[in-house]
Amino acid sequence: MTTTTTNAYLGWATRGARGGQAAPIPGRTDMVPNNAGGWGFALSDTERLDRFLVLGSEGGTYYVNQEALTTQNAAVLLRALAQDGPATVARIVDISEAGRAPKNTPALFALALALRAPEAATRQAAEAALPRVARTGTHLLQLAAMLHALGGWSRSRRRALGAWFTTREPAALGWQALKYAQRDGFALRDVLRLAHPKAPTPGHAAVFDWICGRKPADPAALPATLAARDTLHRAVEAAPAEARAALAAAMVAHHNLPREAVPSAMLATAEVWRALLPSMPMMALLRGLAVLTRLGVLAEDAAETAFVAARLADSEAVRRARLHPFQVFLAAHTYARGHGLRGQAKWTPVPSIIDALEACFDASFGGLAPTGQHLLVAIDVSGSMSMPAQGAPVSCADAAAAMAVAITRREPNATVLTFDTKVRLVLHDTHRLKVSDLLGEMGGGTDLAQPVLWARAQGLAFDGIVVLTDNETWAGHTHPAEALAEYRRTINPAVKLVCCAMAANHANVVDPTDAGSLGIAGLDAAVPALVAEFLGQAAPALAEDDDA
Numbered sequence: 001m002t003t004t005t006t007n008a009y010l011g012w013a014t015r016g017a018r019g020g021q022a023a024p025i026p027g028r029t030d031m032v033p034n035n036a037g038g039w040g041f042a043l044s045d046t047e048r049l050d051r052f053l054v055l056g057s058e059g060g061t062y063y064v065n066q067e068a069l070t071t072q073n074a075a076v077l078l079r080a081l082a083q084d085g086p087a088t089v090a091r092i093v094d095i096s097e098a099g100r101a102p103k104n105t106p107a108l109f110a111l112a113l114a115l116r117a118p119e120a121a122t123r124q125a126a127e128a129a130l131p132r133v134a135r136t137g138t139h140l141l142q143l144a145a146m147l148h149a150l151g152g153w154s155r156s157r158r159r160a161l162g163a164w165f166t167t168r169e170p171a172a173l174g175w176q177a178l179k180y181a182q183r184d185g186f187a188l189r190d191v192l193r194l195a196h197p198k199a200p201t202p203g204h205a206a207v208f209d210w211i212c213g214r215k216p217a218d219p220a221a222l223p224a225t226l227a228a229r230d231t232l233h234r235a236v237e238a239a240p241a242e243a244r245a246a247l248a249a250a251m252v253a254h255h256n257l258p259r260e261a262v263p264s265a266m267l268a269t270a271e272v273w274r275a276l277l278p279s280m281p282m283m284a285l286l287r288g289l290a291v292l293t294r295l296g297v298l299a300e301d302a303a304e305t306a307f308v309a310a311r312l313a314d315s316e317a318v319r320r321a322r323l324h325p326f327q328v329f330l331a332a333h334t335y336a337r338g339h340g341l342r343g344q345a346k347w348t349p350v351p352s353i354i355d356a357l358e359a360c361f362d363a364s365f366g367g368l369a370p371t372g373q374h375l376l377v378a379i380d381v382s383g384s385m386s387m388p389a390q391g392a393p394v395s396c397a398d399a400a401a402a403m404a405v406a407i408t409r410r411e412p413n414a415t416v417l418t419f420d421t422k423v424r425l426v427l428h429d430t431h432r433l434k435v436s437d438l439l440g441e442m443g444g445g446t447d448l449a450q451p452v453l454w455a456r457a458q459g460l461a462f463d464g465i466v467v468l469t470d471n472e473t474w475a476g477h478t479h480p481a482e483a484l485a486e487y488r489r490t491i492n493p494a495v496k497l498v499c500c501a502m503a504a505n506h507a508n509v510v511d512p513t514d515a516g517s518l519g520i521a522g523l524d525a526a527v528p529a530l531v532a533e534f535l536g537q538a539a540p541a542l543a544e545d546d547d548a
Protein backbone atom coordinates (compact mmCIF):
# COMPACT_ATOMS: atom_id res chain seq x y z
CA MET A 1 0.00 0.00 0.00
CA THR A 2 1.18 3.52 -0.67
CA THR A 3 1.42 6.02 2.18
CA THR A 4 -1.64 7.81 0.84
CA THR A 5 -3.67 4.62 0.79
CA THR A 6 -2.47 3.66 4.28
CA ASN A 7 -3.39 7.06 5.66
CA ALA A 8 -6.79 6.97 4.03
CA TYR A 9 -7.49 3.66 5.69
CA LEU A 10 -6.10 4.69 9.09
CA GLY A 11 -8.00 7.95 8.91
CA TRP A 12 -11.25 6.04 9.05
CA ALA A 13 -10.18 2.99 11.01
CA THR A 14 -8.31 4.44 13.97
CA ARG A 15 -10.14 7.66 14.57
CA GLY A 16 -12.95 5.99 16.46
CA ALA A 17 -10.54 4.04 18.63
CA ARG A 18 -8.03 6.76 19.51
CA GLY A 19 -9.73 9.80 18.09
CA GLY A 20 -8.82 13.44 17.65
CA GLN A 21 -5.29 14.39 16.74
CA ALA A 22 -4.08 10.78 17.12
CA ALA A 23 -5.58 10.02 13.70
CA PRO A 24 -5.93 11.94 10.44
CA ILE A 25 -9.02 14.02 9.71
CA PRO A 26 -11.51 11.56 8.15
CA GLY A 27 -11.25 11.65 4.38
CA ARG A 28 -7.91 13.48 4.33
CA THR A 29 -5.25 11.43 2.59
CA ASP A 30 -2.56 14.13 2.75
CA MET A 31 -1.83 13.87 6.47
CA VAL A 32 1.20 12.19 8.05
CA PRO A 33 2.17 11.20 11.59
CA ASN A 34 4.20 13.90 13.33
CA ASN A 35 6.96 13.08 15.84
CA ALA A 36 4.70 13.26 18.90
CA GLY A 37 2.08 10.63 18.11
CA GLY A 38 -0.32 13.07 16.48
CA TRP A 39 -1.06 13.75 12.83
CA GLY A 40 -0.27 16.83 10.77
CA PHE A 41 0.10 17.88 7.16
CA ALA A 42 3.31 16.98 5.36
CA LEU A 43 5.43 19.91 4.22
CA SER A 44 6.58 20.05 0.62
CA ASP A 45 10.33 19.92 -0.02
CA THR A 46 10.22 23.61 -0.99
CA GLU A 47 8.65 24.48 2.37
CA ARG A 48 11.12 22.28 4.23
CA LEU A 49 14.03 23.93 2.41
CA ASP A 50 12.84 27.35 3.62
CA ARG A 51 12.35 26.07 7.17
CA PHE A 52 15.82 24.57 7.25
CA LEU A 53 17.50 27.67 5.80
CA VAL A 54 15.96 29.82 8.55
CA LEU A 55 15.82 27.41 11.50
CA GLY A 56 18.71 24.98 10.91
CA SER A 57 18.95 21.75 12.87
CA GLU A 58 21.35 22.68 15.68
CA GLY A 59 20.25 21.24 18.99
CA GLY A 60 17.57 19.07 17.35
CA THR A 61 14.03 19.11 18.71
CA TYR A 62 12.35 17.60 21.75
CA TYR A 63 11.54 14.51 19.64
CA VAL A 64 14.38 14.31 17.12
CA ASN A 65 18.08 14.64 17.99
CA GLN A 66 20.25 17.00 15.98
CA GLU A 67 21.98 14.23 14.02
CA ALA A 68 18.68 12.74 12.84
CA LEU A 69 17.18 16.17 12.14
CA THR A 70 20.26 17.13 10.10
CA THR A 71 20.10 13.85 8.17
CA GLN A 72 16.41 14.41 7.40
CA ASN A 73 17.03 17.94 6.21
CA ALA A 74 20.09 16.94 4.17
CA ALA A 75 17.87 14.41 2.36
CA VAL A 76 15.36 17.19 1.64
CA LEU A 77 18.15 19.44 0.33
CA LEU A 78 19.50 16.70 -1.94
CA ARG A 79 16.00 16.04 -3.33
CA ALA A 80 15.43 19.77 -3.93
CA LEU A 81 18.83 20.08 -5.63
CA ALA A 82 18.12 17.05 -7.82
CA GLN A 83 14.66 18.37 -8.73
CA ASP A 84 15.76 21.90 -9.66
CA GLY A 85 19.33 22.71 -8.65
CA PRO A 86 19.59 26.28 -9.98
CA ALA A 87 16.24 27.28 -8.41
CA THR A 88 17.29 25.75 -5.09
CA VAL A 89 20.60 27.63 -5.19
CA ALA A 90 18.70 30.85 -5.96
CA ARG A 91 16.52 30.26 -2.88
CA ILE A 92 19.62 29.69 -0.73
CA VAL A 93 21.04 33.01 -1.96
CA ASP A 94 17.76 34.88 -1.38
CA ILE A 95 17.32 33.80 2.24
CA SER A 96 21.01 34.24 3.03
CA GLU A 97 21.53 37.64 1.39
CA ALA A 98 18.35 39.13 2.84
CA GLY A 99 19.57 38.29 6.34
CA ARG A 100 16.31 36.47 7.10
CA ALA A 101 17.96 33.66 9.07
CA PRO A 102 19.57 34.18 12.50
CA LYS A 103 22.53 32.11 11.34
CA ASN A 104 24.11 31.68 7.92
CA THR A 105 25.22 28.12 8.75
CA PRO A 106 22.23 26.30 7.15
CA ALA A 107 22.69 28.30 3.92
CA LEU A 108 26.41 27.44 3.88
CA PHE A 109 25.61 23.76 4.41
CA ALA A 110 23.05 23.83 1.60
CA LEU A 111 25.61 25.56 -0.64
CA ALA A 112 28.24 22.94 0.23
CA LEU A 113 25.82 20.21 -0.91
CA ALA A 114 25.07 22.17 -4.09
CA LEU A 115 28.81 22.51 -4.82
CA ARG A 116 28.95 18.70 -4.74
CA ALA A 117 25.81 18.09 -6.82
CA PRO A 118 26.08 15.55 -9.66
CA GLU A 119 24.45 17.97 -12.14
CA ALA A 120 26.90 20.43 -13.77
CA ALA A 121 24.29 23.20 -13.97
CA THR A 122 23.71 23.01 -10.20
CA ARG A 123 27.44 23.06 -9.46
CA GLN A 124 27.93 26.07 -11.72
CA ALA A 125 25.08 27.93 -10.06
CA ALA A 126 26.56 27.12 -6.65
CA GLU A 127 30.04 28.29 -7.67
CA ALA A 128 28.60 31.56 -8.94
CA ALA A 129 26.60 31.94 -5.71
CA LEU A 130 29.55 31.26 -3.40
CA PRO A 131 30.63 34.90 -2.80
CA ARG A 132 27.00 35.92 -2.19
CA VAL A 133 26.46 33.27 0.51
CA ALA A 134 30.01 33.16 1.92
CA ARG A 135 30.21 36.93 2.35
CA THR A 136 32.81 37.06 5.12
CA GLY A 137 35.97 35.23 6.02
CA THR A 138 34.18 33.35 8.77
CA HIS A 139 31.55 32.13 6.29
CA LEU A 140 34.32 30.96 3.95
CA LEU A 141 36.04 29.05 6.74
CA GLN A 142 32.77 27.36 7.74
CA LEU A 143 32.10 26.40 4.13
CA ALA A 144 35.62 25.01 3.75
CA ALA A 145 35.22 22.94 6.92
CA MET A 146 31.89 21.57 5.64
CA LEU A 147 33.32 20.71 2.21
CA HIS A 148 36.21 19.00 3.94
CA ALA A 149 33.84 16.97 6.15
CA LEU A 150 31.70 16.06 3.12
CA GLY A 151 34.67 14.50 1.36
CA GLY A 152 36.90 17.24 0.08
CA TRP A 153 37.98 19.12 -2.94
CA SER A 154 37.64 19.04 -6.66
CA ARG A 155 39.26 21.37 -9.13
CA SER A 156 36.04 23.34 -9.61
CA ARG A 157 35.45 23.69 -5.86
CA ARG A 158 39.03 24.92 -5.43
CA ARG A 159 38.47 27.42 -8.22
CA ALA A 160 35.28 28.69 -6.59
CA LEU A 161 37.03 29.12 -3.24
CA GLY A 162 39.96 30.81 -4.97
CA ALA A 163 37.63 33.33 -6.59
CA TRP A 164 36.59 34.43 -3.09
CA PHE A 165 40.15 35.75 -2.64
CA THR A 166 40.61 37.29 -6.06
CA THR A 167 37.25 38.98 -6.67
CA ARG A 168 37.44 41.53 -3.85
CA GLU A 169 39.80 44.49 -3.65
CA PRO A 170 43.04 43.96 -1.68
CA ALA A 171 41.93 46.35 1.10
CA ALA A 172 38.62 44.49 1.57
CA LEU A 173 40.38 41.12 1.45
CA GLY A 174 42.93 42.38 3.98
CA TRP A 175 40.12 43.42 6.32
CA GLN A 176 38.58 39.92 6.10
CA ALA A 177 41.99 38.32 6.70
CA LEU A 178 42.53 40.51 9.74
CA LYS A 179 39.15 39.75 11.28
CA TYR A 180 38.69 36.08 10.46
CA ALA A 181 41.96 34.22 10.67
CA GLN A 182 40.48 30.88 11.71
CA ARG A 183 37.34 28.98 12.63
CA ASP A 184 36.08 25.38 12.81
CA GLY A 185 39.62 24.02 12.64
CA PHE A 186 40.34 25.87 9.39
CA ALA A 187 42.64 28.84 8.97
CA LEU A 188 42.28 31.23 6.05
CA ARG A 189 45.87 30.23 5.25
CA ASP A 190 44.73 26.59 4.77
CA VAL A 191 41.95 27.60 2.38
CA LEU A 192 44.26 29.88 0.43
CA ARG A 193 46.82 27.09 0.06
CA LEU A 194 44.16 24.59 -1.02
CA ALA A 195 42.53 26.95 -3.52
CA HIS A 196 45.88 28.35 -4.65
CA PRO A 197 44.49 31.26 -6.69
CA LYS A 198 46.81 33.36 -8.82
CA ALA A 199 47.12 36.87 -7.39
CA PRO A 200 45.59 39.28 -9.93
CA THR A 201 47.43 42.37 -8.57
CA PRO A 202 50.53 43.15 -6.44
CA GLY A 203 48.08 44.16 -3.68
CA HIS A 204 46.50 40.67 -3.72
CA ALA A 205 49.95 39.08 -3.75
CA ALA A 206 50.91 41.09 -0.66
CA VAL A 207 47.72 40.05 1.19
CA PHE A 208 48.25 36.40 0.19
CA ASP A 209 51.79 36.62 1.62
CA TRP A 210 50.44 38.21 4.79
CA ILE A 211 47.79 35.48 5.23
CA CYS A 212 50.45 32.79 4.82
CA GLY A 213 52.77 34.52 7.32
CA ARG A 214 55.37 35.40 4.68
CA LYS A 215 57.09 38.75 4.33
CA PRO A 216 55.38 40.43 1.34
CA ALA A 217 57.61 40.64 -1.72
CA ASP A 218 56.31 44.18 -2.19
CA PRO A 219 55.61 45.60 1.33
CA ALA A 220 54.37 48.87 -0.17
CA ALA A 221 51.46 46.97 -1.77
CA LEU A 222 50.17 45.71 1.61
CA PRO A 223 46.82 47.36 2.58
CA ALA A 224 47.28 50.04 5.26
CA THR A 225 45.18 48.17 7.87
CA LEU A 226 47.37 45.07 7.73
CA ALA A 227 50.55 47.16 7.87
CA ALA A 228 49.13 49.08 10.87
CA ARG A 229 48.22 45.83 12.62
CA ASP A 230 51.78 44.54 12.22
CA THR A 231 53.23 47.85 13.43
CA LEU A 232 50.89 47.75 16.44
CA HIS A 233 52.03 44.26 17.43
CA ARG A 234 55.72 45.17 17.08
CA ALA A 235 55.31 48.44 18.99
CA VAL A 236 53.41 46.82 21.87
CA GLU A 237 56.02 44.09 22.14
CA ALA A 238 58.85 46.65 22.28
CA ALA A 239 57.14 49.00 24.76
CA PRO A 240 57.49 48.71 28.54
CA ALA A 241 54.52 46.88 30.11
CA GLU A 242 53.00 49.98 31.75
CA ALA A 243 52.96 51.93 28.45
CA ARG A 244 51.42 49.22 26.27
CA ALA A 245 47.70 49.92 26.76
CA ALA A 246 48.03 53.64 26.00
CA LEU A 247 50.15 52.88 22.95
CA ALA A 248 47.70 50.27 21.64
CA ALA A 249 44.74 52.60 22.26
CA ALA A 250 46.43 55.44 20.39
CA MET A 251 47.19 53.23 17.38
CA VAL A 252 43.70 51.70 17.33
CA ALA A 253 42.18 55.19 17.32
CA HIS A 254 44.55 56.49 14.67
CA HIS A 255 44.09 53.60 12.23
CA ASN A 256 40.46 52.64 13.06
CA LEU A 257 41.60 49.10 13.79
CA PRO A 258 39.14 46.36 14.80
CA ARG A 259 39.34 44.31 17.98
CA GLU A 260 40.96 41.43 16.08
CA ALA A 261 44.01 43.59 15.31
CA VAL A 262 44.78 44.09 18.98
CA PRO A 263 47.08 41.71 20.94
CA SER A 264 44.73 39.73 23.20
CA ALA A 265 46.41 40.85 26.44
CA MET A 266 45.48 44.45 25.58
CA LEU A 267 41.78 43.55 25.37
CA ALA A 268 41.60 43.47 29.17
CA THR A 269 41.96 47.25 29.36
CA ALA A 270 39.21 49.89 29.30
CA GLU A 271 41.56 52.26 27.46
CA VAL A 272 41.77 50.01 24.40
CA TRP A 273 38.00 49.34 24.35
CA ARG A 274 37.31 53.11 24.49
CA ALA A 275 39.52 53.47 21.43
CA LEU A 276 37.77 50.61 19.61
CA LEU A 277 34.29 51.97 20.29
CA PRO A 278 33.87 54.75 17.66
CA SER A 279 34.34 52.47 14.64
CA MET A 280 33.07 49.21 16.12
CA PRO A 281 30.69 47.36 13.75
CA MET A 282 27.16 46.79 15.11
CA MET A 283 27.50 43.03 15.61
CA ALA A 284 30.82 43.46 17.41
CA LEU A 285 29.18 46.13 19.56
CA LEU A 286 26.35 43.75 20.52
CA ARG A 287 28.88 41.10 21.45
CA GLY A 288 31.07 43.60 23.29
CA LEU A 289 28.41 45.08 25.60
CA ALA A 290 29.25 42.75 28.48
CA VAL A 291 32.99 43.38 28.45
CA LEU A 292 32.48 47.12 27.92
CA THR A 293 30.29 47.15 31.03
CA ARG A 294 32.58 44.91 33.06
CA LEU A 295 35.56 47.17 32.34
CA GLY A 296 33.57 50.25 33.34
CA VAL A 297 33.52 51.85 29.87
CA LEU A 298 29.72 51.74 29.96
CA ALA A 299 28.73 53.37 33.24
CA GLU A 300 25.32 54.96 33.71
CA ASP A 301 26.40 58.56 33.10
CA ALA A 302 29.39 57.99 30.82
CA ALA A 303 29.53 59.67 27.41
CA GLU A 304 30.34 56.23 25.95
CA THR A 305 26.99 54.92 27.26
CA ALA A 306 25.09 57.67 25.48
CA PHE A 307 27.07 56.96 22.31
CA VAL A 308 26.40 53.21 22.43
CA ALA A 309 22.71 53.65 23.32
CA ALA A 310 22.24 56.00 20.36
CA ARG A 311 23.98 53.59 18.03
CA LEU A 312 21.92 50.58 19.16
CA ALA A 313 18.72 52.56 18.65
CA ASP A 314 19.78 53.87 15.21
CA SER A 315 17.31 52.01 12.99
CA GLU A 316 19.22 52.86 9.82
CA ALA A 317 22.49 51.47 11.23
CA VAL A 318 20.65 48.37 12.49
CA ARG A 319 19.14 47.81 9.05
CA ARG A 320 22.47 48.31 7.25
CA ALA A 321 24.19 45.89 9.62
CA ARG A 322 21.43 43.33 8.96
CA LEU A 323 21.13 42.56 12.66
CA HIS A 324 18.70 39.69 13.03
CA PRO A 325 15.94 40.12 15.63
CA PHE A 326 16.79 36.79 17.24
CA GLN A 327 20.47 37.82 17.55
CA VAL A 328 19.39 41.09 19.17
CA PHE A 329 17.00 39.23 21.49
CA LEU A 330 19.81 36.85 22.50
CA ALA A 331 22.21 39.75 23.10
CA ALA A 332 19.59 41.57 25.19
CA HIS A 333 18.79 38.41 27.13
CA THR A 334 22.47 37.73 27.88
CA TYR A 335 23.24 41.34 28.77
CA ALA A 336 20.31 41.68 31.17
CA ARG A 337 21.32 38.42 32.90
CA GLY A 338 24.58 40.03 34.05
CA HIS A 339 26.78 36.97 33.76
CA GLY A 340 28.21 34.67 31.10
CA LEU A 341 27.01 31.13 30.43
CA ARG A 342 29.46 29.51 32.80
CA GLY A 343 29.00 32.32 35.28
CA GLN A 344 32.66 33.41 35.62
CA ALA A 345 32.30 36.70 33.77
CA LYS A 346 29.99 39.06 35.67
CA TRP A 347 28.79 42.60 35.03
CA THR A 348 26.11 44.96 36.33
CA PRO A 349 23.77 45.76 33.42
CA VAL A 350 23.30 49.47 32.72
CA PRO A 351 19.57 50.34 32.50
CA SER A 352 19.92 52.72 29.55
CA ILE A 353 21.72 49.99 27.56
CA ILE A 354 18.88 47.55 28.36
CA ASP A 355 16.41 50.16 27.03
CA ALA A 356 18.55 50.76 23.94
CA LEU A 357 18.55 47.01 23.24
CA GLU A 358 14.72 47.12 23.25
CA ALA A 359 14.87 49.87 20.62
CA CYS A 360 17.46 47.85 18.69
CA PHE A 361 15.14 44.83 18.76
CA ASP A 362 12.30 46.94 17.33
CA ALA A 363 14.58 48.38 14.67
CA SER A 364 15.78 44.93 13.59
CA PHE A 365 12.37 44.17 12.06
CA GLY A 366 12.41 47.28 9.91
CA GLY A 367 9.58 49.75 9.58
CA LEU A 368 6.19 48.24 8.90
CA ALA A 369 2.76 49.81 8.92
CA PRO A 370 0.19 48.04 11.13
CA THR A 371 -2.57 46.15 9.33
CA GLY A 372 -5.02 47.49 11.93
CA GLN A 373 -6.65 44.07 12.12
CA HIS A 374 -7.64 42.16 15.23
CA LEU A 375 -4.95 39.62 15.89
CA LEU A 376 -4.60 36.69 18.24
CA VAL A 377 -0.97 35.67 18.77
CA ALA A 378 -0.59 32.31 20.51
CA ILE A 379 2.61 30.84 21.92
CA ASP A 380 2.97 27.11 22.44
CA VAL A 381 4.54 26.61 25.89
CA SER A 382 4.13 22.82 25.99
CA GLY A 383 7.05 20.77 27.30
CA SER A 384 8.64 20.28 23.87
CA MET A 385 9.06 24.06 23.50
CA SER A 386 11.57 24.02 26.38
CA MET A 387 14.21 22.80 23.89
CA PRO A 388 16.96 25.32 23.08
CA ALA A 389 16.24 27.44 20.01
CA GLN A 390 19.03 26.77 17.46
CA GLY A 391 21.23 25.45 20.25
CA ALA A 392 21.15 28.91 21.90
CA PRO A 393 20.83 29.44 25.66
CA VAL A 394 17.12 30.31 25.31
CA SER A 395 14.20 27.95 24.73
CA CYS A 396 11.98 27.70 21.66
CA ALA A 397 9.21 29.16 23.85
CA ASP A 398 11.42 32.16 24.70
CA ALA A 399 12.26 32.65 21.02
CA ALA A 400 8.55 32.34 20.16
CA ALA A 401 7.75 34.97 22.81
CA ALA A 402 10.32 37.32 21.23
CA MET A 403 8.75 36.88 17.79
CA ALA A 404 5.25 37.33 19.27
CA VAL A 405 6.32 40.63 20.80
CA ALA A 406 7.79 41.69 17.45
CA ILE A 407 4.43 41.03 15.78
CA THR A 408 2.45 42.90 18.45
CA ARG A 409 4.69 45.98 18.22
CA ARG A 410 3.17 46.53 14.78
CA GLU A 411 -0.38 45.58 15.69
CA PRO A 412 -2.13 47.69 18.33
CA ASN A 413 -5.17 45.39 18.32
CA ALA A 414 -3.48 42.19 19.38
CA THR A 415 -4.29 39.66 22.07
CA VAL A 416 -1.47 37.37 23.14
CA LEU A 417 -1.85 34.04 24.89
CA THR A 418 0.23 31.04 25.90
CA PHE A 419 -1.14 27.50 25.80
CA ASP A 420 -0.36 23.80 26.06
CA THR A 421 -3.45 21.57 26.35
CA LYS A 422 -5.32 24.60 27.68
CA VAL A 423 -4.90 28.34 27.48
CA ARG A 424 -2.64 29.45 30.33
CA LEU A 425 -2.04 33.20 30.08
CA VAL A 426 -3.98 35.87 28.19
CA LEU A 427 -2.79 39.46 27.70
CA HIS A 428 -5.06 41.95 25.96
CA ASP A 429 -3.11 45.20 26.25
CA THR A 430 -0.11 44.28 24.14
CA HIS A 431 0.99 47.59 22.71
CA ARG A 432 4.12 47.81 24.90
CA LEU A 433 4.35 44.14 25.71
CA LYS A 434 7.83 42.93 26.69
CA VAL A 435 9.27 39.50 26.12
CA SER A 436 9.73 39.13 29.88
CA ASP A 437 5.93 39.46 30.32
CA LEU A 438 5.58 36.17 28.48
CA LEU A 439 8.36 34.10 29.99
CA GLY A 440 6.59 31.97 32.55
CA GLU A 441 6.33 28.37 33.57
CA MET A 442 6.27 25.76 30.82
CA GLY A 443 3.33 23.43 30.33
CA GLY A 444 2.94 19.77 29.44
CA GLY A 445 1.03 18.18 26.55
CA THR A 446 0.21 19.85 23.27
CA ASP A 447 -3.09 20.73 21.64
CA LEU A 448 -2.60 23.16 18.77
CA ALA A 449 -6.35 23.61 18.34
CA GLN A 450 -6.49 25.43 21.69
CA PRO A 451 -6.00 29.03 20.46
CA VAL A 452 -8.82 28.68 17.92
CA LEU A 453 -11.10 26.80 20.35
CA TRP A 454 -10.47 29.49 22.97
CA ALA A 455 -11.28 32.31 20.53
CA ARG A 456 -14.51 30.54 19.61
CA ALA A 457 -15.48 29.88 23.22
CA GLN A 458 -14.89 33.57 24.01
CA GLY A 459 -16.87 34.59 20.96
CA LEU A 460 -14.01 36.87 19.89
CA ALA A 461 -13.88 37.77 16.21
CA PHE A 462 -10.23 37.84 15.18
CA ASP A 463 -9.10 38.65 11.65
CA GLY A 464 -5.92 36.66 12.08
CA ILE A 465 -4.67 33.95 14.41
CA VAL A 466 -0.89 33.53 14.58
CA VAL A 467 0.48 30.45 16.34
CA LEU A 468 4.17 30.00 17.21
CA THR A 469 4.91 26.32 17.75
CA ASP A 470 7.05 23.29 16.92
CA ASN A 471 3.90 21.78 15.36
CA GLU A 472 4.02 18.57 17.41
CA THR A 473 0.34 18.42 18.36
CA TRP A 474 -1.19 15.24 19.74
CA ALA A 475 -3.35 15.79 22.81
CA GLY A 476 -6.50 17.37 21.37
CA HIS A 477 -9.86 15.96 20.28
CA THR A 478 -10.07 18.32 17.31
CA HIS A 479 -7.47 19.02 14.64
CA PRO A 480 -6.53 22.71 14.34
CA ALA A 481 -7.85 22.72 10.76
CA GLU A 482 -11.21 21.37 11.97
CA ALA A 483 -11.35 23.95 14.77
CA LEU A 484 -10.58 26.67 12.24
CA ALA A 485 -13.41 25.52 9.94
CA GLU A 486 -15.80 25.59 12.89
CA TYR A 487 -14.58 29.09 13.89
CA ARG A 488 -15.19 30.26 10.33
CA ARG A 489 -18.69 28.81 10.37
CA THR A 490 -19.63 30.36 13.68
CA ILE A 491 -17.55 33.51 14.28
CA ASN A 492 -15.60 34.93 11.35
CA PRO A 493 -15.67 33.27 7.91
CA ALA A 494 -12.69 35.38 6.78
CA VAL A 495 -10.26 34.54 9.61
CA LYS A 496 -6.73 33.62 8.54
CA LEU A 497 -4.25 31.38 10.30
CA VAL A 498 -0.48 31.84 10.24
CA CYS A 499 1.58 29.09 11.78
CA CYS A 500 5.17 30.05 12.64
CA ALA A 501 7.32 26.93 12.90
CA MET A 502 10.01 26.94 15.58
CA ALA A 503 11.57 23.64 14.42
CA ALA A 504 12.62 22.35 10.97
CA ASN A 505 10.57 19.15 11.16
CA HIS A 506 8.52 17.38 8.51
CA ALA A 507 4.90 18.06 9.48
CA ASN A 508 2.85 21.08 10.51
CA VAL A 509 -0.79 21.91 11.20
CA VAL A 510 -1.32 24.13 8.15
CA ASP A 511 -3.91 22.71 5.77
CA PRO A 512 -2.24 23.00 2.34
CA THR A 513 -5.66 23.16 0.63
CA ASP A 514 -6.75 26.22 2.66
CA ALA A 515 -5.88 29.54 1.03
CA GLY A 516 -6.56 31.22 4.36
CA SER A 517 -3.74 29.36 6.15
CA LEU A 518 -0.03 30.04 5.87
CA GLY A 519 3.00 28.23 7.30
CA ILE A 520 6.30 30.05 7.72
CA ALA A 521 9.60 29.65 9.58
CA GLY A 522 9.19 31.23 13.01
CA LEU A 523 12.68 32.76 13.27
CA ASP A 524 12.46 34.50 9.90
CA ALA A 525 13.35 38.19 10.32
CA ALA A 526 10.45 38.78 7.95
CA VAL A 527 7.81 37.16 10.23
CA PRO A 528 6.02 40.44 11.08
CA ALA A 529 6.13 41.49 7.42
CA LEU A 530 4.89 38.10 6.19
CA VAL A 531 2.04 38.09 8.72
CA ALA A 532 1.02 41.64 7.78
CA GLU A 533 1.19 40.84 4.07
CA PHE A 534 -0.90 37.69 4.45
CA LEU A 535 -3.52 39.43 6.59
CA GLY A 536 -3.63 42.33 4.20
CA GLN A 537 -4.69 40.08 1.33
CA ALA A 538 -8.32 39.79 0.31
CA ALA A 539 -10.23 37.15 2.26
CA PRO A 540 -10.02 33.70 0.67
CA ALA A 541 -13.05 32.09 -0.90
CA LEU A 542 -14.62 29.75 1.63
CA ALA A 543 -13.91 26.10 1.07
CA GLU A 544 -16.78 23.65 0.68
CA ASP A 545 -16.96 22.31 4.20
CA ASP A 546 -20.25 20.44 4.35
CA ASP A 547 -18.39 17.17 4.95
CA ALA A 548 -16.37 18.44 7.93
Ligand code: CA
Residues within 6 Å of the ligand: 382, 383, 384, 385, 444, 445, 446, 472, 473
Ligand atom coordinates in the same frame (compact mmCIF):
# COMPACT_ATOMS: atom_id res chain seq x y z
CA1 CA B 1 4.74 20.05 22.47
